[in-house]
């Protein structure tokens with residue numbers, strides 16, 4: 042007689058299970074057949090596609106690197122022209138960072154998280170699928186610009202003034218700004234999915250204390266995306282406004298400042314490297330205990346270190362700007378922080394080493410990649426601390442020393458762990474594991490090749506070779522070092538080839554008979570892995586449930602734990618509380634669909650057509666995208682069907698609203714994104730004021746106070762209409778509709794009044810950095826107001842159909858959150874653009 | 883509340899860095915040093931209170947207890963971060979052009 046993991050020691054369900062239970066479960070989660078698989082939303086399918094695509098971009102960007110290394114092999118080479126070389130390094134860096142690294146780690150989350158958390162799927166499967174399709178279409182088009190010579194060529198960080206209309210005419214820079222800008226939207230969509238998934242769909246009993254480190258890192262990664270990406274999205278909006286309409290945000294003669302771009306870009310760009318590294322650390326934290334056969338040493342300390350790293354990484358961005366003439370004391374702040382952040386990273390490295398020492402490490406291919414990661418990443422960290430010292434950075438800035446440093450961190454901290462992850466997790470998802478022999482060969486080649494390629498670059502850099510040069514003259518002592526680097530690069534390529542061969546020979550993705558837990562790991566992703574995840578949802582009472590309960594895999598498979606079938610006949614997920622993971626709600630998940638796929642295509646078309654200035658078709662595609670999103674959302678709020686029994690005497694509601702509902706959480710995260718975008722804007726506004734106060738108007742030139750009072754009154758009226766609508770919801774449909782309409786109209790009117798007042802006072806966006814900022818604020822307010830308008834229209838449509846009432850109100854709850862935010866941001870904007878100049882004027 | 887340690891650190895950095903940018907373009911360098919000292923003191927006191935409170939808290943729930951411990955360590959990390967950010971104020975004169 043075995044004892045269940047549950048607190049009572051009893052299984053939630055008796056055996057045997059009803060004969061048709063499993064078939065009904067299978068039917069609910071069945072995949073669409075044939076080419077219709079495109080409409081699938083299961084996290085495993087999307088996860089496979091996501092990872093394959095990301096790896097594909099890695100190979101493509103790697104080929105670009107080989108082209109560059111070939112050009113640099115010998116001095117005065119003419120293999121590649123200067124113009125092409127510029128496009129190559131820009132595309133290589135951009136594709137590696139935005140189309141490989143970030144999507145790859147998000148993809149690992151999409152694939153692994155539900156399994157690891159004991160969930161059936163992520164909470165918003167279509168959102169995850171949408172994020173993937175946007176990324177695939179957008180990424181491919183972006184990459185193809187290279188073949189027609191329209192690729193950007195201003196480096197992966199796109200500094201103005203080089204990237205301004207004046208010095209980069211043509212559409213290359215626009216492709217970067219719009220293309221990358223909207224791929225970031227996909228990253229944010231993925232982040233929302235991951236945050237809500239980790240917080241709300243963990244198996245019962247998996248409290249935060251029992252959550253695997255990988256899930257922690259994904260949570261922190263997603264949180265960082267929410268706060269970091271808006272900064273660069275704002276930057277791309279501003280630069281695109283400057284390029285298209287001449288609003289001088291970054292033009293110094295007209296009260297702008299190119300350094301504003303650098304601040305915004307690096308406020309994103311530095312956290313970005315940790316966004317890439319943290320999940321990799323999470324993967325390593327899963328692999329090491331299994332391979333060493335013992336629990337992770339210092340689990341809690343690692344969680345602390347991860348959170349601290351995530352936060353501190355936001356306080357380092359100025360270390361990319363040490364040579365821009367910022368006051369010395371400010372440099373000191375960021376130098377100190379840059380050195381401090383190495384402490385939590387060091388803690389993690391020591392914890393892994395301690396775990397390896399505490400257990401007995403099996404030297405598998407995965408372990409080798411982990412060891413490679415530890416050495417290479419640590420070396421990169423050391424040169425990082427060197428570069429954090431301001432005087433050293435003044436010497437090494439923009440030389441090959443920096444190229445060496447960041448490749449040690451990126452390849453060491455991300456590529457090695459990812460390859461380790463492939464070798465480690467393949468048996469959980471493939472009929473056969475990958476070949477240990479080929480894996481070890483690949484490791485030997487890539488470890489040697491990488492160091493042969495990049496170690497000499499420290500030296501080439503220190504003896505003066507700048508980065509981003511397409512060739513160099515003979516006789517400077519750089520020749521043989523470069524040749525060695527090129528040889529190493531080809532060794533890396535050979536390693537990747539070996540890995541690809543291994544994939545072709547052994548990787549057989551499956552949803553029925555995976556090779557299984559060949560490493561004897563202790564976490565839940567090693568249970569069976571079907572379209573529906575595992576047959577039943579276990580109760581989790583330790584960090585390594587499969588080690589603590591040897592029979593768990595079998596018990597889960599037989600359906601002895603929670604929710605062994607489907608209650609409603611459709612796809613379902615148990616939603617649990619955020620900290621203690623107590624079951625709260627049985628959420629019904631959507632199945633396959635086309636609307637989200639089409640929405641992704643039209644969204645991509647909208648942005649890409651804007652780039653080539655095909656405005657009319659772009660707008661049409663934009664409208665179609667919105668229509669598709671409405672169609673996709675239409676069925677996402679099914680009505681209650683009473684309580685559902687998940688076993689063990691637990692009956693969960695099938696409808697909830699308010700903070701218990703995952704959609705509420707998603708909305709809060711989305712609002713955090715909007716808030717971060719707006720805060721970046723406030724920073725930009727104040728920043729331009731500190732550099733160019735002379736362009737700020739005197740109090741007398743500002744719009745009269747009566748205008749501002751009117752705008753503020755309209756905003757307040759909008760808020761009042763909202764709260765009245767809320768009170769009347771479910772009682773009078775016409776009155777509700779009228780109140781919502783009035784509220785939305787006054788929100789729009791407030792914006793119009795504000796813009797008119799500025800315009801009539803003579804302020805023009807092209808005139809000065811200040812003018813540009815004021816109107817940019819209006820653009821942001823227009824964005825959130827438009828979001829409120831669309832959501833309100835959606836709510837009214839559902840109201841008309843009788844799908845919205847006092848009980849069934851999640852759609853309204855979401856609208857309300859966005860609306861409150863819009864009113865708040867509007868009021869703050871008035872204070873900033875009218876109040877601040879008066880206060881300082 | 884669990885994140886109070888790093889959040890206080892972030893606010894402190896924003897104040898000392900923002901104030902220096904402002905002081906150097908508009909106000910006075912001396913004001914910056916005073917402000918920096920005050921902000922640091924406030925931040926450290928807040929974090930100390932937080933650490934003491936969180937480490938004294940006793941709860942039965944597994945997840946909540948864990949997060950209390952995490953909060954304590956994050957508070958300590960935040961204090962270290964605040965001190966690191968303050969060192970430049972002590973060591974480097976304000977508004978010194980680096981070149």
Ligand code: HEM
Nearest residue numbers: 106109130131134137138142196197451508509510530533
């Ligand atoms: C292992 C194979 C790789 C090789 C051989 C390689 C090679 C190169 C070369 C030759 C450059 C241009 C240096 C210059 O002219 O200044 C470069 C730049 C860069 N690489 Fe890689 N790289 C590799 C992997 C990666 C990975 C995995 C990432 C990121 C995850 C990455 C990110 C970058 C970035 C951001 C730049 C800077 C681009 C710019 O200057 O705008 N690389 N790499």
Ligand SMILES: [Cu+2]
Nearest residue numbers: 311357360361
């Ligand atoms: Cu950095």
